[in-house]
Amino acid sequence: MKLKLFNTLTRKKEEFIPINKDEVSMYSCGPTVYNYMHIGNLRTFFFEDILLRVLKYDGFNVKYVMNITDIGHLVSDSDEGEDKMEQSAKESGKKVSEIAGYYTDVFKRDVDLLNVIPPLYYPKPTEYIDEQIAMIKCLEEKGFTYVTSDGVYYDTSKFPDYGKMARLDIKGLQEGARIEYSEEKKNITDFALWKFSPKNEKRLSEWNSPWGIGFPGWHIECSAMSKALLGNHIDIHCGGIDHIPVHHTNEIAQSEACNGEKFVNYWLHGEFLDMGNEKMSKSLGNFITMQTLIDKGYSPMDYRYFLLMAHYRKKLKFTFEALDAAASGYKNLSQRILKLKTEIDSGNTFDKSLIETYRERFSAKINDDLNMPEAMSVIWELLKEEKITSADKLELIYEFDKVTGLRLNEIKEEIPSEIPEEIQKLAVKRIDAKKKKDFKLADEIRSLIKEKGYEIADTKDGFTLKKI
Template sequence: MLKLFNTLTRSKEEFIPINGMNVLMYSCGPTVYNYQHIGNLRTFFFEDILFRVLKYNGYKVRYVMNITDVGHLVSDQDEGEDKMEKSAKQLGKSVREIADHYTEIFKRDIGLMNIYPPDVYSKATDYIQEQIDLVKCLETKGYTYFTSDGVYFDTSKFPDYGKMAKLDISGLKEGSRIEFSEEKKNITDFALWKLSPENEQRQMEWDSPWGKGFPGWHLECSAMSKALLGNHFDIHCGGIDHIPIHHTNEIAQSEACSGEKFVNYWLHGEFLDMGNEKMSKSSGKFVTLQTLMDKGYTPMHYRYFLLMAHYKKKLKFSYEALDAAKSGYNNLSGKILNLRKDISSDEAISSSEKKNDFKSRFLEKINDDLNMPEAMSVLWEMLKDGDLSSNEKINLAYDFDMIFGLGLESVQPEKIETDIPEEIRILTEKRNEAKKKRDFKSADEIRDEIKQKGYEILDTKDGIQIKKSD
């Protein structure tokens, strides 16, 4: 039985799809006006785990993720500039170029992280008509009103507004920002269609029954999920910050138009806690996957790091913690490599009962609201077990890796340095001579010398290994 924490009810619930073994899932993807930072990546990683766990349980998943390439303003509250237009202006490029560029990097990053791509990436700009239709639908049903800058959704007409977020609307701070809300009837009302400013030519604008303009940010997810998954589907996920505004507004729009329940299970991933290194994109200072790679970490190190915490808890990022993950991942790879060597000489001790025991414990953990830390602990316990054969261990590890996604099957032995400088070669020879003569003192001295030159000499069973030091 798969249990998931549903933000709607704030409790773990048994997951029961609407339609048998077919699951419809939507997740809020990136706004492609800039790089995705490692915090964003945490959310996509969490969605990947969810996707993998669903598949592991035998569900057929249709998975849609949107790419926001228009309409996401600098503020969630329909104020300020369009993020895309702003970024384009700064870089002197077209909005399309910006969107394509960052979309590409996003796809590259999640590929490196072993995050499965969705079945469909839906771009907001490819669904303008659907968005206009949705506004029309809301207009017909009397949920909209006009202001001088666009069409707004009247949240007071939707009785359950803010239910999921447990919003206390009367307690929302008034007057923190007023300029644009002057004409709003309620503080929570939001834009469905924004009219282009009269004195400004936008790169992205479309004709609509209400005038030339562009869709409000929240609209795209409602319109696209409706188009690709239907009015009512199983899972919608995203970052925890989306609960109070974005997802709240999506629910209001979608349910107001369709008259049906929108989504059964809402799942939200917690933030990565950067401590002092606060990562607001607006400040331009944030850590990307590339930043980590430049510092000598691999995407799998970061993935392993994320696996150590539960998705619903804040995870404290630090390079110290990332180092721990790096070592952990490297040790794990080493174990896998050793097991592979053992397989041939393995006497197939039959302990299938124990094997099944680990497997069912693992399943229990991943199905308990995607408890990766516990699942990882099962993995390690299994690898250290004294009764299982190497064969069984490696099979289980590969099986578990369908969830972890650490690429264990393709782990390769560390490359042995091939182009060793002549100087090091000669010194290595000299050391061998000394060793043969059992002159260990000078042998050790030479090893130290080599070490100072950045290489390490290791005596192994199979001979000498020369390694470049880190």
């Protein structure tokens, strides 16, 4: 089965052909660890996880790298605006490294809860300062840089195809009402490679460089770390869709100018989670995290199931109503799995080729630019298929779950929570009433139990109790 991926470079689905058959190189832009990840951020990491899982399912050996940005590279070019890492550290009176360490742990916990497979490396820019400086030097030697009063800048007019991937209309940008730019910048799209520390202030994190004390610019880390760990020319680079116009555009300009060869063959970008009116952003501080969902009683798998219902290149509307629908869907799916486990088949699947048909259909969907909604619909059809035995279904679904990652092989009967003695006594009393055909009393006891927060359900020869 050929894997087709939508490449942002060409805006087309293309067959994926790796540079090296034995090892696919993949890099994704990870988090900046100055705050909690919200569920929108998690959507992107989920998308990258699906990509990784599909590559693995297809038998590729993937060398996967995701950076964790632990320095504030977010200083704006146009003003001396806040550096989010530094600001977060100052506010809490902690070291930048402590802030980074804390949010890195939370990030890792959240993606683990979502069952996102970790990369081989999680490089941090603070550990690759030399590589970043080396790359800036390389750009300087090739004549792509100039120095201003506040830093070393990349001259985008020197790079022939600047903005090609993003299809930037540079003249259009200049007419933009919201553009402000430093007088010293030669072109509106020029960006900092190295920023000098402010003269009157000591930053919490700063380093020596051939140009002066300061810190690396926003984009150089990915170019430098990608080069260090994966080489000059890699197969796949991915991230959120917002990275196309600036971050990834600049990465291409840096890497290709310095290395003198093509940087990335396939660029993949995940769409945003749409929060409706309330745009969820870190700056607004109104974001929902994994912990928020857990506190509201959802499981991380409910959210994963929710994400699987939409294609990664389409905006997905988040509402709690939609999440409830996903939670119900995941619960129903789980129950089907449990049932398959307990069923003992009397025979074998008569037509083994039918199993192969489902496998092919599933594979075709995931290989068609990661069409998970359709892949999920194949799973549901398989569950309802009468001509395949439960044992075979279960085996096949576990195989599919290597891609969907819903932890289906870990599903267990819900462990009944401790039921207070009082409730148990009431339940027994109700059974007695039922035996005596005193249904009125039985119903009264049922509603009493419900008032106390438990639900009773009759079974063939008894009852079950559940906390509501």
